[in-house]
Amino acid sequence: MIGTPTSVQVSSTHEYHAVSLVRALLGTGFDPVEVHARTFTAPLVSPLDRGGWTDDDEPRDATTTLATLDFGGGRSALYDFTDAQSRNRLRGNRIVVRGSHGEMIDDRLMRMTGPRTIVESHLVRRQTGVEQDLPGFDLEHLSLDGEVLWRNPFEGARLGDDDIAGAALLAGTAAWVAGEGPPPYPLAEGCQDHLVGRAIVESARTGTPVRTAVEPWAG
Helix, strand or coil: CCCCEEEEEEECCCCHHHHHHHHHHHCCCCCCCEEEEEEEEEEECCCEECCEECCCCCCEEEEEEEEEEEEECCEEEEEEEECCCCCCCCCCCEEEEEECCEEEECCEEEEEEECCEEEEEEEEEEEECCCCCCCCCEEEEEEECCEEEEECCCCCCCCCHHHHHHHHHHHHHHHHHCCCCCCCCCHHHHHHHHHHHHHHHHHHHHCCCEECCCCHHHC
């Protein structure tokens, strides 16, 4: 709907997690990338960490890493991550996908549907168990303009989003081991994501650009 994806902005998870999203959305495969990264320090309250609530409302220095990734061919990405962002609810998740014919910002989609006609649509999350929806708290599906794009394969288990993702990887791995499907996250893909993630860290550390090469696992 947005045409050819050309640019992605991710402010959500760190290093290889974010890189995996970027590469998938841009379809860059194992292409080299040039990374320019910098870090900035500013005060931030951290109400939660791995152990749960901290009960600490004192702002403390937190580092934000900003990086641009140039994959060539007009394909680029912006990486934006602050220390412990994935657990700090004072920082939200943002993802932008820009294409030749439109743009997606989180759950908003802007595109052209005809001459002089630009429309905005929204990805809708069908969540049961809210107010008088009595079957129980569960995710049913995601839809756009009345069309269901994704269904929860574990509906009824009442899993959180992260647990659904983990369960899907386990189910995909079981199918792959049994010869009934492709590997859900091949080692080569993981290696590439980690390579680019470390390039972000290295560029931020040195203040100089880092360019990756085509590695043996590209195959």
